[in-house]
Amino acid sequence: MTYVCPVCGYPHLREQPHHPGAGGSDEICPSCGTQFGYDDWTGDDHVWRAKRHEELRRKWIAGGMKWWSKMPPPTGWDPVAQLRNIGH
Ligand SMILES: [Zn+2]
Numbered sequence: 322m323t324y325v326c327p328v329c330g331y332p333h334l335r336e337q338p339h340h341p342g343a344g345g346s347d348e349i350c351p352s353c354g355t356q357f358g359y360d361d362w363t364g365d366d367h368v369w370r371a372k373r374h375e376e377l378r379r380k381w382i383a384g385g386m387k388w389w390s391k392m393p394p395p396t397g398w399d400p401v402a403q404l405r406n407i408g409h
Contacts, residue, residue: 328350329352330403336348338358339357344362351388352388
């Protein structure tokens with residue numbers, strides 16, 4: 322079971338980024354570098370969190386959609402296709 326990054330659309334997160342009432346997973350998305358529950362901490366406010374994700378996404382796009390992790394990206398990694406999958 323994998324999860325989709327709400328910021329960049331990376332589809333292979335190992336944990337659900339947010340559990341209702343339990344904060345973030347602390348996992349760092351290897352694609353955009355967002356740490357869930359830290360970079361996007363908003364308590365349990367979904368509207369605010371969505372705005373925060375939007376901001377982080379804009380920054381990542383403005384920075385050239387670079388692969389964040391020191392580990393190499395999956396073969397054929399395509400940041401544009403990722404974003405398209407989450408509706409951007
Ligand atoms: Zn991401």
